[in-house]
Amino acid sequence: MNAPNSSLGATRWIGQRVPRKEDPRLLTGRGQFVDDIVLPGMLHVAFARSPIARGRIVSIDTAAAREMPGVHGVLTMADLAARPITMLSFFFTEAEIPITPLADGHVSYAGEPVVLVAAETRAQAEDAASLVEIAYEELDPVVTIAQARTAGPIHPGMDSNVAAEIGDEEIEDELEDTLAGSALRLSHRIVHQRISQSPMETRGVLASRDGPEELQLWITCQSPHLVARWVSLALGLPDSAIRVVAKDVGGAFGLKNHPWKEECAVIVAALLMGKPLKWIEDRYEALTASNQAREAEMTLQAGFDAEGRLTGSHGIYDCNNGAFPQGADSNIAVHMFVWAAYKQPAYAFVSRG
Amino acid sequence: MSKHAIDLTLNGQRRSAGVEARTSLADYLRLDAGCTGVHLGCEHGVCGACTVTVDGRAVRSCLMLAVQADGCAVTTVEGLAAPDGTFHPVQQAMREAHGLQCGFCTPGVLMTFAALTGGEARASEEELVSAMSGHVCRCTGYQGIRRAARALAEGTVGAGAGAAE
Numbered sequence: 475m476n477a478p479n480s481s482l483g484a485t486r487w488i489g490q491r492v493p494r495k496e497d498p499r500l501l502t503g504r505g506q507f508v509d510d511i512v513l514p515g516m517l518h519v520a521f522a523r524s525p526i527a528r529g530r531i532v533s534i535d536t537a538a539a540r541e542m543p544g545v546h547g548v549l550t551m552a553d554l555a556a557r558p559i560t561m562l563s564f565f566f567t568e569a570e571i572p573i574t575p576l577a578d579g580h581v582s583y584a585g586e587p588v589v590l591v592a593a594e595t596r597a598q599a600e601d602a603a604s605l606v607e608i609a610y611e612e613l614d615p616v617v618t619i620a621q622a623r624t625a626g627p628i629h630p631g632m633d634s635n636v637a638a639e640i641g642d643e644e645i646e647d648e649l650e651d652t653l654a655g656s657a658l659r660l661s662h663r664i665v666h667q668r669i670s671q672s673p674m675e676t677r678g679v680l681a682s683r684d685g686p687e688e689l690q691l692w693i694t695c696q697s698p699h700l701v702a703r704w705v706s707l708a709l710g711l712p713d714s715a716i717r718v719v720a721k722d723v724g725g726a727f728g729l730k731n732h733p734w735k736e737e738c739a740v741i742v743a744a745l746l747m748g749k750p751l752k753w754i755e756d757r758y759e760a761l762t763a764s765n766q767a768r769e770a771e772m773t774l775q776a777g778f779d780a781e782g783r784l785t786g787s788h789g790i791y792d793c794n795n796g797a798f799p800q801g802a803d804s805n806i807a808v809h810m811f812v813w814a815a816y817k818q819p820a821y822a823f824v825s826r827g
Numbered sequence: 828m829s830k831h832a833i834d835l836t837l838n839g840q841r842r843s844a845g846v847e848a849r850t851s852l853a854d855y856l857r858l859d860a861g862c863t864g865v866h867l868g869c870e871h872g873v874c875g876a877c878t879v880t881v882d883g884r885a886v887r888s889c890l891m892l893a894v895q896a897d898g899c900a901v902t903t904v905e906g907l908a909a910p911d912g913t914f915h916p917v918q919q920a921m922r923e924a925h926g927l928q929c930g931f932c933t934p935g936v937l938m939t940f941a942a943l944t945g946g947e948a949r950a951s952e953e954e955l956v957s958a959m960s961g962h963v964c965r966c967t968g969y970q971g972i973r974r975a976a977r978a979l980a981e982g983t984v985g986a987g988a989g990a991a992e
Contacts, residue, residue: 494925501914502907
């Protein structure tokens with residue numbers, strides 16, 4: 475009888491401690507994160523951002539920024555429009571509202587990028603960005619879920635601030651009768667604070683147009699293939715035109731699924747300028763302007779019989795996804811967790827994002 | 828911007844440079860000296876990822892100006908291992924204890940541990956764990972780093988069942 479050959483197949487790993495092959499480089503400073511990549515002729519990007527949560531852009535004056543030493547480009551959305559990009563949702567669908575890499579006529583959150591500056595050093599880019607003069611006509615900010623319910627739509631042309639809704643806030647008669655007839659009827663409201671992913675390595679991208687259909691990206695991300703597909707669809711280029719490199723990534727937590735405003739602005743500017751552009755988000759930018767995850771309020775009613783068994787429940791769930799969620803989403807998963815976790819004869823809900 | 832001449836010893840090598848007055852030690856090390864193992868997580872002195880040693884003491888290189896390092900001996904994570912590649916005990920301890928995942932905060936943690944355990948320094952486990960309050964790690968939940976601290980304090984690095992090779 476042959477003994478199992480322990481040097482072959484999965485038996486090499488099962489029950490064994492497996493040293494990680496990436497540890498030696500990460501422990502000796504030889505990791506390769508986006509900011510560690512340097513290309514010849516590379517320029518550095520900084521953004522002039524909105525200091526207000528909501529307003530109309532009255533004017534943008536970039537004259538002083540253009541005069542600064544080392545500055546190669548000062549671009550607004552009007553400049554980026556020369557190379558159209560269709561920003562897609564996480565589900566690769568077109569957004570319900572126009573989403574542009576830089577603010578186009580109005581701003582909808584504090585920190586929204588308005589002007590892109592490319593210079594020979596990051597310090598020069600920041601110096602120049604600080605000299606961009608943007609005049610705003612301020613509008614009342616819509617920050618909370620309560621404000622979003624009553625305020626006019628923050629995106630012009632939309633009916634309301636609800637991007638996605640599933641279900642019904644009204645409790646149907648049959649469920650209402652069940653709850654009303656239960657030995658115990660409870661209602662509880664849960665408020666969940668905003669989630670900020672805050673990876674140790676902030677967002678960043680280095681974009682290089684190497685030819686008409688050769689775009690190379692070094693980007694901190696969760697899946698290079700997802701980024702490549704997303705960018706090829708967004709730019710209308712074949713898959714084979716995009717190469718994405720992400721050797722080491724300093725955490726993502728859902729933030730880095732695919733490029734968003736700043737990364738798209740850098741990619742488009744790199745295509746237009748024909749020079750490699752690098753943007754590394756600093757922590758101040760990350761805490762101000764990175765997309766954040768759901769902030770949620772839920773009111774759950776539940777009925778119980780005399781033995782404490784659930785008779786039915788109804789959930790009202792609202793989540794605040796900010797002005798530009800990566801796809802309209804009412805986070806229906808929350809209700810799936812409710813009906814999967816407990817045995818209950820009836821459950822109804824409304825979910826809004 | 829005014830330029831200032833500095834001379835320092837970096838990872839055992841003498842270096843001369845001209846730096847702007849506003850250039851942080853971290854930016855000088857990353858951009859000029861090529862020490863990209865120095866990671867910038869916050870540039871506010873909070874996260875600890877950029878920690879290096881200056882004359883043997885752990886320093887956040889984002890809060891120190893390059894001109895202040897004139898005449899100093901600076902060691903970064905690139906200078907920890909022996910020339911033949913043998914890990915420094917803090918590197919070995921972190922590897923054995925699975926004290927890292929993404930590796931972004933790791934160079935700073937290593938330099939703090941190196942400063943507190945090198946030469947005559949013999950920090951206790953409590954002192955090493957306390958020093959970790961100056962470092963933010965989002966991956967590990969810190970338990971692997973705590974195990975590395977214990978192994979360093981007890982002198983059991985490379986001796987336990989956790990030895991990886």
